[in-house]
Amino acid sequence: MAYYRKQIETLLSWKEENNRKPLVLRGARQVGKTTLINIFSQNYKQFISLNLEKKKDANYFKTYKEANVLLEALLLINRLQDVEKKETLLFIDEIQECPEAIALLRYFYEELPHLHVIAAGSLLEHSLSQVKSFPVGRVKYLYIFPMNFQEFLLAHKMDALLEQLGKIPINQAAHQVAMDWFHSYALVGGMPEVVANNTNQEGISQLSPIYESIWASYQDDVPKYAKNATEEKVIRHLMRTAPLYLDARVTFQGFGNSNYRSREVGESFRALDDTKIIQLIYPGTSVDYPLVTDYRKSPRLQFLDTGLLNHALGIQADLLAVEDLSTSYKGALLPHLITQELISMQEQSYQKPNFWVRQKKDAQAEVDLVYSYRGHIIPIEIKSGKVGKLRSLHQFIDAAPHPFAVRMYAGKFSIESHKTPKGTPYHLMNLPYYLTLYLEKYLTYFIENTSV
Numbered sequence: 001m002a003y004y005r006k007q008i009e010t011l012l013s014w015k016e017e018n019n020r021k022p023l024v025l026r027g028a029r030q031v032g033k034t035t036l037i038n039i040f041s042q043n044y045k046q047f048i049s050l051n052l053e054k055k056k057d058a059n060y061f062k063t064y065k066e067a068n069v070l071l072e073a074l075l076l077i078n079r080l081q082d083v084e085k086k087e088t089l090l091f092i093d094e095i096q097e098c099p100e101a102i103a104l105l106r107y108f109y110e111e112l113p114h115l116h117v118i119a120a121g122s123l124l125e126h127s128l129s130q131v132k133s134f135p136v137g138r139v140k141y142l143y144i145f146p147m148n149f150q151e152f153l154l155a156h157k158m159d160a161l162l163e164q165l166g167k168i169p170i171n172q173a174a175h176q177v178a179m180d181w182f183h184s185y186a187l188v189g190g191m192p193e194v195v196a197n198n199t200n201q202e203g204i205s206q207l208s209p210i211y212e213s214i215w216a217s218y219q220d221d222v223p224k225y226a227k228n229a230t231e232e233k234v235i236r237h238l239m240r241t242a243p244l245y246l247d248a249r250v251t252f253q254g255f256g257n258s259n260y261r262s263r264e265v266g267e268s269f270r271a272l273d274d275t276k277i278i279q280l281i282y283p284g285t286s287v288d289y290p291l292v293t294d295y296r297k298s299p300r301l302q303f304l305d306t307g308l309l310n311h312a313l314g315i316q317a318d319l320l321a322v323e324d325l326s327t328s329y330k331g332a333l334l335p336h337l338i339t340q341e342l343i344s345m346q347e348q349s350y351q352k353p354n355f356w357v358r359q360k361k362d363a364q365a366e367v368d369l370v371y372s373y374r375g376h377i378i379p380i381e382i383k384s385g386k387v388g389k390l391r392s393l394h395q396f397i398d399a400a401p402h403p404f405a406v407r408m409y410a411g412k413f414s415i416e417s418h419k420t421p422k423g424t425p426y427h428l429m430n431l432p433y434y435l436t437l438y439l440e441k442y443l444t445y446f447i448e449n450t451s452v
Contacts, residue, residue: 004154005032010142010347011040015116022105022117022135024095026124026350027144028276028304029221030214032192033120036144037091044116046080046088052097061100067107071115089116096121106135123225123275141348145276146190146305148344149182150437155195156181165435168445175412175432182434186328186337187319189307190344204316211311215239218277225271234260234268242278242301243312247332249298277304281339283357283366287400289375293354300355306337324410325433326384334433335368335382338408341436342369358395365392373443376402384409387418387428394420403427404447408436415446 014023025033041047050057064070074090075082090108095101101119108117119139147155153162158181164174188198194210219239226232241256252265272278280299284291303309310316315329325334342353356379358365369380379396393405403426414430429446431439 005036005039005144005147005151007036007142007144007347008040011036011118012043014140014142015043020113020116021138021140022108022119023140023142024105024124025118025120025142025144027122029122029217030191030193031144031146031304033122033144034093035192037093037118037120041089041091044089045086046078046083047091048074048078048080048088049091049093050074051093052101053094058098058101061098061104065100067104067111070104071112083112083114087116088114089118092117092119094121095119096123103135106138109135109138123221143347143350145344145346146307146340147192147195148190148341148437149185149434152185152188152190152195153181165438168438168441169413170432170435172412178434179410179432183319183322183325186306186325186333187310187316189305189310190340191305191307194307204320208311211308215308215312218275221275225275227267227271230264231268231271234264235271238265238268238272238278243303243309245301246303246309246313246336247330249300251298278302279352281352282354284354284370284377285357285359287356287377287396289372289377291354291370291372291377293352294357297357302336302339302343302352306333306340309333309336324384326382326410331383334408338382338433338436339369342371342439345437356392356396358392365395367392367396371406371439371443373440374447376404378404378406378443380406380408382408382433384411387416394422394424397426398422398424404443404450405429406431406439406443406446408433413442415450 014020027033050060052058060070060073064073071083080088092101105117105119108115150162161174161177161181164171165178187204188194188207191214193214194207197207197210219236222232222235226235237256237258237260252269253262254260255265269278269280273280279302281302282293282295282299283297285294286292310319313329319328322328328334339353354370356367356370367379368382371378371380379393381390381393390407397403397405397420405426406429408431410433411430413432413435416428416430417425418428419425427450429442431442435442
């Protein structure tokens with residue numbers, strides 16, 4: 001199954017830039033970086049692809065220290081013409097394996113402006129410390145994540161449904177079809193290899209070897225980013241046990257019924273966070289803009305892909321029979337997936353989403369997500385049920401300087417006006433789960449069509 005990635009459009013824009021810098025793709029293994037560039041390379045007359053996990057390819061950068069000499073050698077080896085005569089793309093895959101290649105990106109930019117250079121790395125954060133002069137300001141980043149719901153629909157040739165989703169407000173006739181497909185996406189996830197092999201829900205068991213292979217490749221990488229043997233043991237423990245804590249904020253001390261100390265677990269989680277395999281999502285405590293992350297509070301866990309997570313938890317068969325995803329795995333699966341969707345929207349820079357907790361010690365309140373928009377921090381609850389049960393959201397609204405709130409749920413799109421139990425008036429936008437990627441546009445529609 002061929003699939004479309006939204007970053008193709010970003011790459012085409014980069015290709016036409018006058019002051020084009022080498023582009024570095026950042027993201028975990030298996031999210032489709034190499035396939036994306038192989039597809040994009042069809043826009044060039046000449047294409048040179050290197051994989052620095054291969055000793056032969058890495059040796060080019062150890063042998064040829066100057067950018068122009070390296071390029072001449074690569075052109076000769078590949079029997080290609082000079083780049084001033086034919087537009088040429090050089091792709092350096094797994095660049096984290098060779099610090100010399102990372103350092104050379106600067107000189108590609110300064111000395112070879114006609115050469116189009118893209119690099120990709122899955123463990124870059126652990127390699128940058130080995131580079132004495134990283135080319136700051138001379139490279140551009142593009143973040144790649146698992147496929148989001150839009151890309152999932154395109155991979156399954158659901159272009160007509162995608163067109164309906166882009167209409168604001170959505171045509172209610174498309175609601176049930178969209179819900180069914182989002183349910184399928186929640187079950188399968190967005191790892192490109194999995195999506196490419198997904199034909200129907202009944203065949204989900206046949207995807208198990210692919211999930212296993214992907215997770216095994218992440219485990220095989222552990223020695224590459226663990227600082228020592230002890231950290232390697234802790235990271236492996238976290239990878240085994242972390243999925244079980246999806247529904248709770250975590251503390252580091254003794255995590256996963258272990259004897260590991262807080263510092264050991266914290267450092268290992270941060271190593272995993274760098275790889276994007278398991279990330280730490282921290283809350284904010286303020287209702288006023290700008291949103292400030294509070295790293296003193298307990299975080300919750302965000303995994304690279306919900307499909308992988310479902311497989312690790314062994315709940316895929318159960319999900320087939322679930323009608324409302326908000327009830328899945330103690331209510332934690334859907335907030336995880338929606339957070340994954342929001343993360344997928346980021347390309348040039350990366351900032352994690354936040355949730356919200358109340359500061360008072362005697363009052364427990366937690367809002368699933370908060371979203372910065374036009375000088376407001378918008379609270380987002382992810383659940384079905386009666387509006388009167390949105391206790392934490394009401395506490396946020398009572399303290400907030402604006403009257404806007406969002407509930408993401410299994411129902412149809414609507415805008416309602418309510419009051420909190422304390423009598424604070426507010427406007428609530430009910431947004432179906434499948435419209436997460438359109439949140440910004442719907443917030444514009446919501447606020448512009450609602451009187452304060």
